Amino acid sequence: MKKRMLTAAALVATSSLLLAGCAASGGEGDSAEPIVIGTTLSLTGPLQAFGTNLEIGYETAIEEINAAGGIEVDGVQRPIELIVQDNASDGDKAAEQARSLVLDDGAVALLGAATPPITIPVSAAAEQLKVPVISSITPIRAFLGGNPDGYKYSWDVFFDEVQMTQTQFQAADTITTNKKVALFTDQEEDGIVMGGIWETVAPEAGYEIVYRGEFPVGNANFASQVSAAMAANAEVVIAQVIPPDGIALLKEMKAQGYDPQIMFMEKAGNTGGFPTITEGLADGVMAANWYAAGMGLDREQEFIDKFSAQLGGVNSDLGTLVCGYSIAQVLFDAIKAAGSTDPVAINDAIGKTDGTFPAGKIKFSADHVASLPAVQTQWVGNDMILVTDADGKSVNPVIAPMPGLAK
Numbered sequence: 001m002k003k004r005m006l007t008a009a010a011l012v013a014t015s016s017l018l019l020a021g022c023a024a025s026g027g028e029g030d031s032a033e034p035i036v037i038g039t040t041l042s043l044t045g046p047l048q049a050f051g052t053n054l055e056i057g058y059e060t061a062i063e064e065i066n067a068a069g070g071i072e073v074d075g076v077q078r079p080i081e082l083i084v085q086d087n088a089s090d091g092d093k094a095a096e097q098a099r100s101l102v103l104d105d106g107a108v109a110l111l112g113a114a115t116p117p118i119t120i121p122v123s124a125a126a127e128q129l130k131v132p133v134i135s136s137i138t139p140i141r142a143f144l145g146g147n148p149d150g151y152k153y154s155w156d157v158f159f160d161e162v163q164m165t166q167t168q169f170q171a172a173d174t175i176t177t178n179k180k181v182a183l184f185t186d187q188e189e190d191g192i193v194m195g196g197i198w199e200t201v202a203p204e205a206g207y208e209i210v211y212r213g214e215f216p217v218g219n220a221n222f223a224s225q226v227s228a229a230m231a232a233n234a235e236v237v238i239a240q241v242i243p244p245d246g247i248a249l250l251k252e253m254k255a256q257g258y259d260p261q262i263m264f265m266e267k268a269g270n271t272g273g274f275p276t277i278t279e280g281l282a283d284g285v286m287a288a289n290w291y292a293a294g295m296g297l298d299r300e301q302e303f304i305d306k307f308s309a310q311l312g313g314v315n316s317d318l319g320t321l322v323c324g325y326s327i328a329q330v331l332f333d334a335i336k337a338a339g340s341t342d343p344v345a346i347n348d349a350i351g352k353t354d355g356t357f358p359a360g361k362i363k364f365s366a367d368h369v370a371s372l373p374a375v376q377t378q379w380v381g382n383d384m385i386l387v388t389d390a391d392g393k394s395v396n397p398v399i400a401p402m403p404g405l406a407k
Helices: 008-024 048-067 091-103 116-129 140-145 161-172 189-204 223-231 243-256 300-311 316-338 343-351
Strands: 035-041 071-073 076-078 080-086 109-111 133-136 154-159 180-186 208-215 236-241 262-267 286-289 354-357 360-363 369-372 375-380 383-388
Touching: 035 048, 035 091, 048 080, 048 316, 071 316, 080 091, 091 109, 091 116, 109 316, 116 133, 116 140, 116 154, 116 189, 133 316, 140 154, 140 161, 140 189, 140 369, 154 161, 154 316, 161 189, 161 262, 161 286, 161 375, 161 383, 180 189, 180 223, 189 208, 189 236, 189 262, 208 223, 223 243, 236 243, 243 262, 286 316, 286 383, 300 316, 316 343, 316 354, 316 360, 360 369
Parallel strands: 035 080, 035 109, 109 133, 133 154, 154 369, 180 208, 180 236, 236 262, 262 286
Antiparallel strands: 071 076, 286 375, 354 360, 375 383
16 A cells, blocks of 8 residues: 655645644644545556556646645645555456555545556445546446446546547548458457447448457467458558557567558557557557647646656656546545535535546536547657547548558
């Protein structure tokens, strides 16, 4: 378990809050106790990049609100304390930690992890505990599929897979291909959901799925799948894989000389520094994104200036940080609106969210999701360059074929 470290500014603000609380309570200080928020993140394991950057986003939001005086509850200003646990990219462990954060550490609400295999178990725990959790970096249809009966305490802020898929084919339309598509999808929730959506949307967009390879997470041998995709003459490749599997897939494509005109790689392609960790093979890989320079989001340049050097460029790591910051803001606004640390009151206030945040417009639907616009980006050096906007309109030309495999 890890408690977040306060910056110097936040320490000063928190100390002032505690002194004010002591005065208000005749020296007891109990009324200014921190409001405890919990989170279980993938700080190690294959999803580490998502967890690490969500944590930075959460911490940034907490430092800002504590420096501004915390949150008023029952007439007393109280600081926020975030308790972090590392789930090592394991959904079962994440669910267990979510329960511990509430039952043992006294968390009144949870900030979520990332990706359906982690988010869904945490959401299930929150539903059982009747404590709100707000998540992001989890495609909303896969999230909803995790609980067909509907959520009461779990909320998700991310893109809709259908809209995202449509922008992929619109990006592919900007170059010349034979419109034959090879799919590589793992058997995690989002791989299953996305694979079905691609098979539905492709023919509507004028594309033909000529091969679909399905495999368990952790697959390290793509020899037969790559050979089949090459034999099918697919010039468009779309993959949904975790980072280690994405690296293995690219290495096998290079080994067999498979050089498609365009390649989309979801999840793995959203890993910061992906071209570097693939030794250049991912140069030119496309990936759906929720944050990129030129989208015109609130405080866009501010976050780019503050964090892009630290994160190695303008990429999905920055977008993950911004999503974390934004959903933390949503939670803190809800606590303010509720004027209470009662989980039910906080949950009710979350449902009334309707505002603009650095990640975009957030307003929850009746099924507890808020859809952010997906765009398409391409890895060029250390940056993910905006190629098509949320309406599928071209912003920058696609580099084709992708340099990493064409060398």
